Amino acid sequence: MYGKGRIIPALILFLGLMTSPIWYKSGEASKMPKPEKPKDYTECVAPTQEMRTSHMVLLNQWRDDILREGGARTGKTPNGTEYVRSLQNGCMKCHSDKKKFCDACHNYTSVKPYCWDCHLQPKEAM
Amino acid sequence: MRILNPFIAVLALIAVGLVAAQVPGGQALMGIVLPYLAFALFLGGFAYRVMQWAKSPVPFRIPTTCGQANSLPWIKQNKIDCPSTKLGVIARMILEVFLFRSLFRNTKAEMHEGPKLVYGSSKFLWLFALLFHYCFLVIVLRHMRLFIDPVPGFVAALEFGDGFLQIGAPVFYQTDAIFLGAIAFLFLRRVMLSNIRYISLPADYFPLFLIFGIAVTGILMRYVFRADVVAIKQLTHGLTTFAPAIAAGQISPIFFIHVFLVCALLIYFPFSKLMHMAGVFMSPTRNMINNSRMVRHINPWNDPNIKPHSYAGYEDEFREFMKEGGIPVEKE
Numbered sequence: 170m171y172g173k174g175r176i177i178p179a180l181i182l183f184l185g186l187m188t189s190p191i192w193y194k195s196g197e198a199s200k201m202p203k204p205e206k207p208k209d210y211t212e213c214v215a216p217t218q219e220m221r222t223s224h225m226v227l228l229n230q231w232r233d234d235i236l237r238e239g240g241a242r243t244g245k246t247p248n249g250t251e252y253v254r255s256l257q258n259g260c261m262k263c264h265s266d267k268k269k270f271c272d273a274c275h276n277y278t279s280v281k282p283y284c285w286d287c288h289l290q291p292k293e294a295m
Numbered sequence: 296m297r298i299l300n301p302f303i304a305v306l307a308l309i310a311v312g313l314v315a316a317q318v319p320g321g322q323a324l325m326g327i328v329l330p331y332l333a334f335a336l337f338l339g340g341f342a343y344r345v346m347q348w349a350k351s352p353v354p355f356r357i358p359t360t361c362g363q364a365n366s367l368p369w370i371k372q373n374k375i376d377c378p379s380t381k382l383g384v385i386a387r388m389i390l391e392v393f394l395f396r397s398l399f400r401n402t403k404a405e406m407h408e409g410p411k412l413v414y415g416s417s418k419f420l421w422l423f424a425l426l427f428h429y430c431f432l433v434i435v436l437r438h439m440r441l442f443i444d445p446v447p448g449f450v451a452a453l454e455f456g457d458g459f460l461q462i463g464a465p466v467f468y469q470t471d472a473i474f475l476g477a478i479a480f481l482f483l484r485r486v487m488l489s490n491i492r493y494i495s496l497p498a499d500y501f502p503l504f505l506i507f508g509i510a511v512t513g514i515l516m517r518y519v520f521r522a523d524v525v526a527i528k529q530l531t532h533g534l535t536t537f538a539p540a541i542a543a544g545q546i547s548p549i550f551f552i553h554v555f556l557v558c559a560l561l562i563y564f565p566f567s568k569l570m571h572m573a574g575v576f577m578s579p580t581r582n583m584i585n586n587s588r589m590v591r592h593i594n595p596w597n598d599p600n601i602k603p604h605s606y607a608g609y610e611d612e613f614r615e616f617m618k619e620g621g622i623p624v625e626k627e
Contacts, residue, residue: 176349179576180342187338190442190535200444201529218545222521225464278524279446279454283461 202273207263212246214259225282228256257288298486301501305508305556312555316548325551326530327539333558340565345573354594358583361400365585379586391581398424404490420484427477430470431506433457434513437468441524441531463518471514478507502569505560512553520549 170176185192213220215227231254234240244254253259264270267290275282315321362373378384390396398421405413437453440446458466482503485495516522526545533539564570576582610617610624617624 170346170349171352172349176345176577180345183573184338184342190439191537193443193447202525218523221523221525221545222547226521229464274525277444278528279440279451280465280524281451281455282464283466 202277204264204271204273205266205269207265210263212248212250213263214244214246214252228260228284231255256284297495297497298500301497301504304501305504308505308556308559309508309512309552312552313548315555316551322541322546322551325555326541326546327534329558330534330554333561337561337564341570341573344565344570345577348574348577352595353579353583354596355592356583356585356587357579358585359580360585361397365588377585379584379589381584384582384584388576388582392575395421395425395428397581419480423477423480423484426473427481430474430477433470434468434474434510437470441528442535444532465517467518471510471517474510475507475514478503478510482507498568502560502563502567505556505563509553509556509560512549512556516547516549516553520547522547522550 215223220227231240235242235254240254242254243251245251253262261267267285271282274280312325315325358377360377362376363370364377365372365379372379374380374383375386375390378387387396399418401417401420402414403417405415407413433453436450437457439450440454443450454468457468457470460467460469482500485491485499485503523542523545526542527550530539530541530546560569564572607625610626614624614626
């Protein structure tokens with residue numbers, strides 16, 4: 170073998186970098202986020218799985234519909250419960266604690282939504 | 296056929312991924328077993344190829360000389376393109392690895408009326424190759440948010456910078472668009488230029504299609520079909536902590552197609568031209584010092600029993616025969 174002095178350390182460095190997520194002080198895999206669900210309400214505006222994957226799309230749709238198309242400010246769940254189509258007055262009415270609800274998953278997956286650049290956070294969380 | 300076959304191969308991979316994600320037990324196979332296997336093959340194959348290369352002797356100086364070599368004191372040397380010192384080689388390698396300097400010298404040949412052959416500079420390959428590679432790097436680093444639990448600051452910073460335009464929710468990443476554009480250029484270049492098309496092989500098209508497929512499935516998963524990121528992180532972070540678990544029914548099939556294509560890329564990597572990732576560091580034409588006029592380089596496997604044989608010695612040995620044959624000799 171030629172160039173041992175350079176090739177072997179470089180190869181070890183490469184393998185170390187490639188496997189760094191394994192060595193990196195990583196938390197327990199079982200430590201899943203547990204967003205706190207509201208106690209007084211049992212039903213959201215869409216099925217749970219759909220809310221898990223697409224709540225941000227829904228918020229954008231509400232914004233476009235209400236502000237640009239002049240759409241209705243309230244909606245009804247399949248069970249007939251009326252809700253306000255708004256982040257601050259709708260979502261946060263039930264999910265009142267941003268830290269315990271929104272941030273739980275957002276921090277886990279490193280998502281930093283820019284909702285709060287403009288919207289006020291509910292008082293409890295400030 | 297050279298284009299169609301690799302295209303069909305990638306479509307077949309997508310179909311396999313789609314079917315396997317629906318079969319009972321298929322998700323565990325595609326999400327846990329295959330990624331481990333593919334990653335092990337990638338690392339093992341990569342190390343094996345590098346070791347094989349390291350075993351090949353390079354006894355003589357063969358750097359490509361792209362500028363004036365070190366010569367007489369009043370002749371200006373090109374210290375980076377024809378380095379005669381270690382420092383020069385280091386500078387050359389840094390520029391090569393980070394800025395693809397040799398692609399910057401890419402030229403195009405054109406026939407004009409006359410007929411006249413004209414060479415011109417062609418920087419587009421350099422530009423798009425650079426965009427492609429850096430976007431790929433950013434995308435891979437961004438994915439680290441799924442593999443590490445307290446997500447490191449630099450990953451979050453990359454995500455913020457990449458989503459700087461704040462378009463839509465989930466936020467649009469600029470690298471996604473630039474990446475697709477760059478792959479499209481690299482593909483069209485092979486198809487549109489007849490001389491490049493002539494030398495392109497299935498092994499050139501397949502990685503392009505495969506990487507394109509990975510990018511498209513990733514983008515579809517983020518913006519169109521939607522995926523449960525928490526459930527995905529549970530799986531991917533489980534892979535790095537050796538405790539993988541799949542939340543039943545929460546991860547959509549598009550994720551498994553994406554992962555399947557990535558695994559295919561990882562497995563394909565050590566067997567293919569993609570090994571230029573290691574090769575760029577090990578190219579003797581780039582990493583050697585051009586000092587053959589200053590240092591005598593002796594072939595390390597020369598047989599020490601075979602002594603140098605000068606012409607004078609040769610003539611001494613065969614003088615009589617040469618004279619008989621009428622061959623002129625220097626010494627009578």
